[in-house]
Amino acid sequence: MGDSDTISGGISYSFNKPIIPSGAIPSGRGGCTTVHVDGKLIVFGGHYYAGDNKFEYLNETWVLDIEKLSWRKVNCLGEIPLPRYGHSAHLLGSRMFIFGGKGPKKALYNDVYFLNLIDWTWVSVSPSSNSPSARFFHASEVVGRKIVIHGGWDCQNLYDDMWIFNTDSFSWLQPKTAGFGPTVRYGHSLTLAKDGRLFLFGGCTLLKDSSVPVYNNDIHVLDTETMIWIRPRVNGNTPTGRYGHTATLMDDGYIVIFGGWGSGGCQSKEWINNPKAHSLQIL
DSSP: OOOEEEEEETTTEEEEEOOOSSSSSOOOOOOEEEEEETTTEEEEEOOEEEETTTEEEEOOOEEEEEETEEEEEEEEEEEEOOOOOOOOEEETTEEEEEEEOOOGOEEEEEEEEEEEEETEEEEEEEEESOOOOOOOOOEEETTTEEEEEEEEESSSSSEEEEEEEETTTTEOOOOHHHHHHHOBBBBBBBEEESSSSSEOOOOOEOOTTOOOOEEEOOOEEEEEETEEEEOOEEEOOOOOBBBSOEEEEEEEOOOEEEEEEEEEEEEEEEEEETTTTEEEEEO
């Protein structure tokens, strides 16, 4: 059964919880990544609480066939990345690129790998230029043939820097930006709108002189041509501050924000952001 809600303007989305047939199913986990390709979801990494104040870190690759609703674990070849969570993953052509993340024993990564989805072989990439520092829970998005990352955390420092990875030359570039950019944060989202602008939302900020985290609910927009940030005036209801949410561009041009963690605990409501009107509405 599905739950459906409609907001003003006639926009309607519905949630359905499908029944997964018996068979191999991945264990519950957080901090994993998921990409969509040809009717399949590819899940990599993550971690889960194993009891006794211990976490288990994963480097498994699972594939969900959306039509058949069947899972399978892929036995990948090549240089398989070390277990991690809080990394990022993006699909470019027949390759899934991952960057960064946090692993066991406080390990932090700034490495880049790609998974060839034709033969399921992992390849470690050695960038030909300076790289961003190790981090996890950064925000990232694909712009053309490049992967843009922003911010993140290394358990000591929060970042507000931006880096661009060229997936053709395997090189990093740290661009110069101007305007009203976002503050340091982690667990935020970057979403590319149809007009080429990047929308940044939310994230968590840890103040040096306070043990209370700040859960952001601000929106910043980056013009990817001029590299100028603006902070638009937002209309309508505004989501509560959160991090670890998702922000997905829909076919109709709206960005749907779901879930996350904030001052009230886990969030379960959905919000819609209209990139053209800069309005936010609750579903």
